[in-house]
Amino acid sequence: MKTFELKTGKPVIISGPCSAETQEQTLETCRQLAASGVVDVLRAGVWKPRTNPGTFEGVGLKGLAWMAEAKRGTGLPIAVEVATSKHVESALEFGVDVLWIGARTTVSPFAIQDIADSLRGNRDVKVLIKNPMNPDLALWAGAVARLENVGIDIKNIGLIHRGFSYFGHTKYRNSPMWHLVLEMRSRFPEMAMICDPSHICGTRTYLLEVSQAAADMRYDGLIIESHICPEKALSDAAQQVTPDALVELVKSIRWRADSTDDPEFKKSLALYRSEIDQIDCEVFDLLSRRMKVAEKIGRVKRDNNVAILQGGRWTSIVDKVVAQSGKLDLSEEFVRTVLEAIHIESIDRQNKVMNS
Ligand code: PEP
Ligand code: MN
Secondary structure (H helix, E strand, O other), X not given: OOOOOOOOOOOEEEXXXXXXXXXXXXXXXXXXXXXXXXXXXXXXXXXXXXXXXXXXXXXXXHHHHHHHHHHHHXXXXXXXXXXXXXXXXXXXXXXXXXXXXXXXXXXXXXXXXXXXXXXOOOOOOEEEEEOOOOOOHHHHHHHHHHHHHOOOOXXXXXXXXXXXXXXXXXXXXXXXXXXXXXXXXXXXXXXXXXXXXXXXXXXXXXXXXXXXXHHHOOOOEEEEEEOOOHHHOOOOHHHOEOHXXXXXXXXXXXXXXXXXXXXXXXXXXXXXXXXXXXXXXXXHHHHHXXXXXXXXXXXXXXXXXXXXXXXXXXXXXXXXXXXXXHHHOOOXXXXXHHHHHHHHHHHHHHHHHHOO
């Protein structure tokens, strides 16, 4: 079997169906992916954590047997999702090379500890931990620590960025929150960070733009769902692509160099960075002035015994700024996020004044 490491400097490409559904679908998807030569690891979910009961919850052990057959036929390592120690035992019996822990499992320290205990002392298997559903890096880092504590070599642990649940409007199924993941990478620089554009996007439409963004940020690989007949998939139909489309997608991604010694490049970068630093100073200077005005409003309200929240006023501010977003070349989502942060701080300031 082709051996592989998680972090080699060359991006690792993992693909296969969201779920193993039938023997034919699993083997044919894997056969086509392997034949393309662009895929390093085959994936399929056999136990599916679904939001609603009554939806397709995976084929279980049968699926492991199909994946083991795909491994024998293609020579490629295989990956499945595990959520319990029982899953881990079965997956290891079937020769699974990479276990991934799903986003719904990473949120649960009991489940992670159960998985970790069943892996104690295992020297070979690789484990990829998806980010938790909610944007909480401590939970993600806690899962890493639990695996390290049972003796799993750090080079066999990797992270998958699949986006975060987000209350509010975003064009993606799960908001990428790239900044959080950059923070996680700086905490665990030796660990591979793999992007999962499929679960970030939720539809095929944005797969390339998210994959390219990951490549631009020097991620260590991608995990993308593929299916011989995506429209008929029993789970995540809208986001899966055919093996042919997967190959085209992967080939069109440009992986960039980490850095360059070119003096022209260094000069332009230094120039733009100082421009950004200057703008940041100005932006925060303006925000500080805005908060001082909010405090003045708080004082006037206090002296006149008026409540902080005046219905309609905030909506009209948001509407006014959002209407400008196109002209400013800023996305509506970004404008709303910034305004929300300003609003929280503003209310906090007014509260302090009211109670002083
Ligand atoms: C999956 O990879 O099919 C999956 C269930 O992903 P997530 O845990 O990211 O939702
Ligand atoms: Mn899926």
